[in-house]
Amino acid sequence: MSWQAYVDTSLVGSGQVHKACIASLAGDSVWATSPEFAVTPDELKTIANIFKEGKEGETAMKVYAGGLNVAGERYVVPRIEDASAYARQGRTGVCISTTKQAIIITWHNDTGVAGNATQTTQKLADYLIGQGY
Template structure:
Protein backbone atom coordinates (compact mmCIF):
# COMPACT_ATOMS: atom_id res chain seq x y z
CA UNK A 1 0.00 0.00 0.00
CA UNK A 2 1.29 3.49 -0.79
CA UNK A 3 1.77 6.07 1.95
CA UNK A 4 -1.04 8.14 0.45
CA UNK A 5 -3.36 5.14 0.70
CA UNK A 6 -2.60 4.91 4.44
CA UNK A 7 -3.70 8.53 4.87
CA UNK A 8 -6.74 8.18 2.60
CA UNK A 9 -7.92 4.77 3.83
CA UNK A 10 -6.51 4.01 7.28
CA UNK A 11 -6.77 7.52 8.72
CA UNK A 12 -9.28 9.76 6.96
CA UNK A 13 -11.21 6.90 5.37
CA UNK A 14 -12.28 5.62 8.78
CA UNK A 15 -14.39 8.72 9.38
CA UNK A 16 -12.66 9.23 12.74
CA UNK A 17 -10.26 11.84 11.33
CA UNK A 18 -10.82 14.60 8.81
CA UNK A 19 -7.17 15.22 7.87
CA UNK A 20 -3.92 13.32 8.08
CA UNK A 21 -0.26 13.47 7.18
CA UNK A 22 2.66 11.06 7.34
CA UNK A 23 6.17 12.51 7.55
CA UNK A 24 9.59 10.93 7.93
CA UNK A 25 10.78 10.27 11.49
CA UNK A 26 13.67 12.64 10.78
CA UNK A 27 11.20 15.41 9.96
CA UNK A 28 12.77 16.13 6.60
CA UNK A 29 10.02 15.07 4.18
CA UNK A 30 6.27 14.65 3.81
CA UNK A 31 5.35 11.16 2.59
CA UNK A 32 1.60 11.64 2.23
CA UNK A 33 -1.00 14.22 3.18
CA UNK A 34 -4.63 15.22 2.91
CA UNK A 35 -5.10 18.04 0.39
CA UNK A 36 -4.78 21.40 2.13
CA UNK A 37 -3.18 19.96 5.28
CA UNK A 38 0.29 21.35 4.63
CA UNK A 39 2.86 20.96 7.37
CA UNK A 40 5.85 23.31 7.20
CA UNK A 41 9.51 22.20 7.53
CA UNK A 42 10.01 24.06 10.83
CA UNK A 43 6.83 22.45 12.22
CA UNK A 44 8.12 18.99 11.25
CA UNK A 45 11.49 19.59 12.96
CA UNK A 46 9.74 20.86 16.08
CA UNK A 47 7.54 17.75 16.24
CA UNK A 48 10.63 15.53 15.94
CA UNK A 49 12.25 17.42 18.83
CA UNK A 50 9.11 17.23 20.99
CA UNK A 51 8.76 13.47 20.44
CA UNK A 52 12.49 12.94 21.10
CA UNK A 53 12.30 15.23 24.13
CA UNK A 54 15.30 17.10 22.72
CA UNK A 55 16.43 20.13 24.68
CA UNK A 56 13.54 22.19 25.95
CA UNK A 57 11.23 21.44 22.97
CA UNK A 58 8.69 19.59 25.12
CA UNK A 59 8.67 22.32 27.78
CA UNK A 60 8.11 24.96 25.09
CA UNK A 61 5.27 22.88 23.64
CA UNK A 62 3.57 22.78 27.05
CA UNK A 63 3.84 26.55 27.42
CA UNK A 64 3.56 27.86 23.85
CA UNK A 65 1.64 25.07 22.12
CA UNK A 66 2.33 23.05 18.99
CA UNK A 67 1.99 24.40 15.47
CA UNK A 68 0.78 22.07 12.72
CA UNK A 69 -0.27 23.28 9.26
CA UNK A 70 -0.15 26.86 10.48
CA UNK A 71 -2.53 26.26 13.40
CA UNK A 72 -1.65 26.42 17.09
CA UNK A 73 -2.77 23.58 19.36
CA UNK A 74 -2.54 23.30 23.14
CA UNK A 75 -0.62 20.19 24.19
CA UNK A 76 -2.74 18.05 26.49
CA UNK A 77 -0.68 14.88 26.81
CA UNK A 78 2.82 13.66 25.98
CA UNK A 79 3.89 10.02 26.16
CA UNK A 80 6.86 8.01 24.91
CA UNK A 81 5.77 7.86 21.28
CA UNK A 82 2.64 10.03 21.24
CA UNK A 83 1.59 13.64 21.69
CA UNK A 84 -1.97 14.92 21.88
CA UNK A 85 -3.09 18.51 21.44
CA UNK A 86 -6.33 20.38 20.93
CA UNK A 87 -7.73 23.62 19.65
CA UNK A 88 -11.23 24.12 21.01
CA UNK A 89 -13.28 21.11 19.90
CA UNK A 90 -10.74 19.99 17.30
CA UNK A 91 -7.30 18.50 17.78
CA UNK A 92 -4.39 16.42 16.63
CA UNK A 93 -2.92 13.04 17.49
CA UNK A 94 0.80 12.63 16.74
CA UNK A 95 2.40 9.19 16.90
CA UNK A 96 5.97 8.19 16.06
CA UNK A 97 6.89 4.82 14.57
CA UNK A 98 10.39 3.59 13.72
CA UNK A 99 10.55 5.48 10.42
CA UNK A 100 7.53 7.78 10.34
CA UNK A 101 5.45 10.27 12.27
CA UNK A 102 1.67 10.10 11.83
CA UNK A 103 -0.45 13.16 12.43
CA UNK A 104 -4.20 12.76 12.53
CA UNK A 105 -6.55 15.74 12.81
CA UNK A 106 -10.07 15.39 14.14
CA UNK A 107 -12.80 17.95 13.66
CA UNK A 108 -15.83 18.85 15.73
CA UNK A 109 -17.80 15.96 14.20
CA UNK A 110 -15.29 13.32 15.37
CA UNK A 111 -14.73 11.81 18.82
CA UNK A 112 -11.32 12.26 20.42
CA UNK A 113 -11.12 8.64 21.57
CA UNK A 114 -11.89 7.27 18.12
CA UNK A 115 -9.33 9.59 16.52
CA UNK A 116 -6.70 8.51 19.02
CA UNK A 117 -7.44 4.81 18.59
CA UNK A 118 -7.35 5.07 14.80
CA UNK A 119 -4.00 6.87 14.69
CA UNK A 120 -2.41 4.65 17.36
CA UNK A 121 -3.67 1.48 15.60
CA UNK A 122 -2.07 2.50 12.30
CA UNK A 123 1.17 3.26 14.15
CA UNK A 124 1.06 -0.17 15.81
CA UNK A 125 0.56 -1.82 12.40
CA UNK A 126 3.43 0.14 10.80
CA UNK A 127 5.76 -0.76 13.69
CA UNK A 128 4.76 -4.42 13.37
CA UNK A 129 5.69 -4.45 9.65
CA UNK A 130 9.00 -2.68 10.26
CA UNK A 131 8.15 0.96 9.72
Protein backbone atom coordinates in the same frame (compact mmCIF):
# COMPACT_ATOMS: atom_id res chain seq x y z
CA MET B 1 0.15 -0.04 0.01
CA SER B 2 1.45 3.44 -0.77
CA TRP B 3 1.87 6.06 1.95
CA GLN B 4 -0.91 8.09 0.33
CA ALA B 5 -3.24 5.09 0.52
CA TYR B 6 -2.60 4.86 4.27
CA VAL B 7 -3.60 8.52 4.61
CA ASP B 8 -6.66 8.20 2.37
CA THR B 9 -7.92 4.76 3.41
CA SER B 10 -6.65 3.83 6.87
CA LEU B 11 -6.84 7.29 8.41
CA VAL B 12 -9.28 9.63 6.64
CA GLY B 13 -11.27 6.68 5.27
CA SER B 14 -11.92 5.50 8.82
CA GLY B 15 -14.24 8.45 9.38
CA GLN B 16 -12.55 9.12 12.72
CA VAL B 17 -10.02 11.65 11.40
CA HIS B 18 -10.58 14.29 8.75
CA LYS B 19 -7.04 15.13 7.61
CA ALA B 20 -3.74 13.33 7.99
CA CYS B 21 -0.05 13.42 7.21
CA ILE B 22 2.70 10.80 7.31
CA ALA B 23 6.27 12.08 7.49
CA SER B 24 9.74 10.84 8.30
CA LEU B 25 10.62 10.49 11.98
CA ALA B 26 13.63 12.72 11.29
CA GLY B 27 11.19 15.49 10.39
CA ASP B 28 12.85 16.16 7.05
CA SER B 29 10.19 14.99 4.58
CA VAL B 30 6.46 14.49 4.17
CA TRP B 31 5.61 11.13 2.61
CA ALA B 32 1.86 11.66 2.12
CA THR B 33 -0.77 14.17 3.17
CA SER B 34 -4.41 15.14 2.84
CA PRO B 35 -5.26 18.11 0.65
CA GLU B 36 -5.24 21.37 2.61
CA PHE B 37 -3.23 19.85 5.47
CA ALA B 38 0.14 21.44 4.81
CA VAL B 39 2.39 20.72 7.77
CA THR B 40 5.34 23.08 7.27
CA PRO B 41 8.98 22.01 7.48
CA ASP B 42 9.44 24.02 10.72
CA GLU B 43 6.33 22.49 12.28
CA LEU B 44 7.48 19.01 11.29
CA LYS B 45 10.94 19.61 12.74
CA THR B 46 9.40 20.74 16.05
CA ILE B 47 7.24 17.61 16.20
CA ALA B 48 10.25 15.41 15.39
CA ASN B 49 12.29 17.12 18.12
CA ILE B 50 9.61 16.42 20.72
CA PHE B 51 10.12 12.69 20.22
CA LYS B 52 13.87 12.89 19.66
CA GLU B 53 14.40 14.74 22.97
CA GLY B 54 11.67 12.97 24.94
CA LYS B 55 8.57 14.11 26.73
CA GLU B 56 10.57 16.09 29.27
CA GLY B 57 12.98 17.62 26.75
CA GLU B 58 13.36 21.28 25.87
CA THR B 59 11.03 21.17 22.84
CA ALA B 60 8.28 19.41 24.79
CA MET B 61 8.52 22.03 27.54
CA LYS B 62 8.26 24.82 24.94
CA VAL B 63 5.12 23.37 23.34
CA TYR B 64 3.52 22.73 26.74
CA ALA B 65 4.07 26.41 27.55
CA GLY B 66 3.42 28.04 24.18
CA GLY B 67 1.44 25.55 22.11
CA LEU B 68 2.17 23.57 18.98
CA ASN B 69 1.63 24.79 15.44
CA VAL B 70 0.32 22.23 12.96
CA ALA B 71 -0.67 23.20 9.40
CA GLY B 72 -0.66 26.88 10.36
CA GLU B 73 -2.89 26.53 13.42
CA ARG B 74 -1.83 26.76 17.08
CA TYR B 75 -2.94 24.02 19.48
CA VAL B 76 -2.73 23.57 23.24
CA VAL B 77 -0.76 20.44 24.18
CA PRO B 78 -2.19 18.66 27.23
CA ARG B 79 -0.39 15.36 26.69
CA ILE B 80 2.92 14.05 25.35
CA GLU B 81 3.92 10.44 25.85
CA ASP B 82 6.96 8.47 24.70
CA ALA B 83 5.66 7.83 21.17
CA SER B 84 2.50 9.93 20.94
CA ALA B 85 1.02 13.33 21.67
CA TYR B 86 -2.34 15.07 21.58
CA ALA B 87 -3.08 18.74 20.99
CA ARG B 88 -6.38 20.57 20.87
CA GLN B 89 -7.94 23.83 19.79
CA GLY B 90 -11.45 24.10 21.15
CA ARG B 91 -13.25 20.94 19.97
CA THR B 92 -10.80 20.16 17.16
CA GLY B 93 -7.61 18.25 17.78
CA VAL B 94 -4.40 16.78 16.49
CA CYS B 95 -3.18 13.27 17.30
CA ILE B 96 0.45 12.33 16.72
CA SER B 97 1.92 8.84 16.85
CA THR B 98 5.41 7.73 15.95
CA THR B 99 6.87 4.50 14.63
CA LYS B 100 10.48 3.42 14.11
CA GLN B 101 10.69 5.56 10.95
CA ALA B 102 7.55 7.71 10.69
CA ILE B 103 5.43 10.38 12.31
CA ILE B 104 1.68 10.08 11.79
CA ILE B 105 -0.26 13.31 12.32
CA THR B 106 -4.05 13.33 12.20
CA TRP B 107 -6.63 16.06 12.66
CA HIS B 108 -10.26 15.71 13.70
CA ASN B 109 -12.91 18.36 13.34
CA ASP B 110 -15.29 19.62 16.01
CA THR B 111 -17.72 16.73 15.48
CA GLY B 112 -14.97 14.15 15.87
CA VAL B 113 -14.25 12.27 19.08
CA ALA B 114 -10.69 12.75 20.32
CA GLY B 115 -10.43 9.22 21.72
CA ASN B 116 -11.56 7.65 18.44
CA ALA B 117 -9.13 9.76 16.44
CA THR B 118 -6.29 8.85 18.80
CA GLN B 119 -7.17 5.15 18.60
CA THR B 120 -7.27 5.25 14.78
CA THR B 121 -3.90 7.01 14.63
CA GLN B 122 -2.29 4.59 17.07
CA LYS B 123 -3.75 1.57 15.29
CA LEU B 124 -1.94 2.54 12.07
CA ALA B 125 1.25 3.25 14.02
CA ASP B 126 1.09 -0.19 15.65
CA TYR B 127 0.54 -1.83 12.27
CA LEU B 128 3.50 0.01 10.71
CA ILE B 129 5.72 -0.91 13.65
CA GLY B 130 4.74 -4.52 13.13
CA GLN B 131 5.77 -4.18 9.48
CA GLY B 132 9.20 -2.85 10.44
CA TYR B 133 8.48 0.83 9.87
